[in-house]
Amino acid sequence: MTAKRPRAAKMGPLGGDATDEEKTKRRNGVILVVCSTVLVVAAAVGGILLLTGGSPEDEATSAAREFAMLYQRGLNSSGRDVDASEFEPVVCEKVMPQLREAFSAKENPVPGTPQFTLTVKDVKTNGDTGSFTLATKVTSPGNADQTDDAPFELVKEDGDWRVCSL
Secondary structure (H helix, E strand, O other): OOOOOOHHHHHOOOOOOOOHHHHHHHHHHHHHHHHHHHHHHHHHHHHHHHHHOOOOOHHHHHHHHHHHHHHHHHHHOOOOOOOHHHHOOOEOOOOHHHHHHHOOOOOOOOOOOOEEEEEEEEEEEEOOEEEEEEEEEEEOOOOOOEEEEEEEEEEEEOOEEEEOOO
């Protein structure tokens, strides 16, 4: 009776006498795995950048836009839909008393009340300071639209960009 060789013994030595064809298949397999990994990582990074907005300079723009959105909502609702504390994450301490005072009075809406559209543009930063322009469009029934651009200051306070002028 002949003894059976273990399965591993029949396979031959690792990396030993592989033919050129086997080496090419192995190399192509490695290349395929590396390329697939690179594509998955690139897609993940692209998705993250798309969701977060991208670069660090966007943090200043984000603060300015959040301020504009809150301010617009407050102006268009006569202060009823905004609490001044909502501004705290995007406004410096120096400006908070003014906002608290401005949004403490809640007015009832009046027919024909002007509607405001605020748009952030020209955000610029330099170190821990910056600026942006707030473009305002006022629409009122029976009147021509009015527009105005006003400069606003940005500062980095406690590591976050904040609007620091009204």
